[in-house]
Amino acid sequence: MIKITFVASDGERREVEIEEGETAREAALYNDVPGIDGDCGGVCACATCHVHVDPEWIDKVGRLMHDGMEADLLQFAEGTTEYSRLACQIPMKPMLDGLVLHLPEQQY
């Protein structure tokens, strides 16, 4: 099991566990973490699983690739930063144990 901490926009922290191979989106949905909707089912098609990766973790997670569907979608999301990613595109692996993800104020 791999640990992830989700930090809500009001600062509230939730630590959850998820199996290797699942994504950060599943970690949020299976544990009812509010703020991640994931309408499309995790196939990088809706941008309702937007997260800000904690700056300490961004190099391990990897930055957004500039050409590709994830960037195409995120350009229309509210409140994006250089740490923005889609949670469904972050597969969990042991090196990400302890990952911290911040939730944006709005998801749509």
Added chain:
Amino acid sequence: MDSQIAEPDAAARIASIPIEEIDVARPSLFQNDTIGLFFDRLRAEEPVHYCRESYVGPYWSITKFDDIMALDTNHKVFSSEAKLGGIAIQDMHSVEGALELEMFIAMDPPKHDQQRKAVTPAVAPSNLQLLEPIIRKRAGEILDELPIGEDFDWVDKVAIELTTMTLATLFDFPWEERRKLTRWSDVATAAPETGIVESYEARREELIGCAMYFKTLWDERINEEPKNDLISMMAHSPATRDMPFLEFLGNLMLLIVGGNDTTRNSISGGVLALNQSPDEYAKLDADPSLISKMVPEIIRWQTPLTHMRRTALEDWEIGGKQIKKGDKVVMWYLSGNRDESAIERADQFIIDRKNPRHHLSFGYGIHRCMGNRLAELQLRIIWEEIHKRFSRVEVTGEPERLFSNLVRGITRLPVRLRAR
């Protein structure tokens, strides 16, 4: 299950049509509500189906959820460009002299991306929440006027009124003239065959009138302090304030058109669905906190826009079929939203689904409806206010449906209200 089918032996007749002769573009199938039976057959027998001949020419139908998702997210191969035909089964720009506004929904990147980015902040949920109290108050006023225990038409008295009211509120449109918004939206999407306008010239005239009206509003707002309405936001935002006027108008019309039919028909569709599924109505009655889950289910169930169309920019294989460059491809959201392989008990209206937003009504990918949270917000407020006042909105007669293969519309819905 959608509703009673007018023609009792329709099912047997539809089952016997040779598959290659099926043409789901015919607006009458939507009007008589037999369309679901056709889609059931296509999904089962030929989920990617080619129709050689129809009044809109040859076209492919994509009917399964996953195939639709795959196409909708492949904007590099499947174009929305107006000049190639645009986003509906009937080609845009096919009529000489018809004024077509440029809207980014019918553009490909990069132009699509620039325009959409500019307009998106205006419909951001954080902005819309500021308008919630006034939408709620005005919705309440409309509902308080309704007669109790008497038959009336829900579409005319409630669905259209509430939709017009929310649009007028979003734009801070002169209140007394708010029905103009509805009219322009109808006109912008109308072809003369529908009877809404007499001719393409008449349509052009009206749209020019609309353009001039909005020009006046724009000029007013740009000289005032910024406010929360969409016109003021666009007039003051650095991304949109220098937009050429025609582009601004195109984007504005997209917001109006996008929010008109869809909201109106979801309001009526929800009432109809609850009446057809009395157990679900009982659930709602017992626990109104289900409204926030019921709203996306209503949007799935109604699927206010039945399809979006694309044009293939290269040869592409899907579902074992070979689509050729230049082909017209139609993603039938209405069919994908009834696909059992993607949605459990897809043929049932269930107000407390676990993943109610996993539906196709808003599309997916870069063209996904940017008003999707706004649509949900409006419907949630409206249902909360309905629930406070009425223990039952009872359908008392047969619904009448719109003659259209694009807008899944209810044109008449006789109801009677019971007070709470």
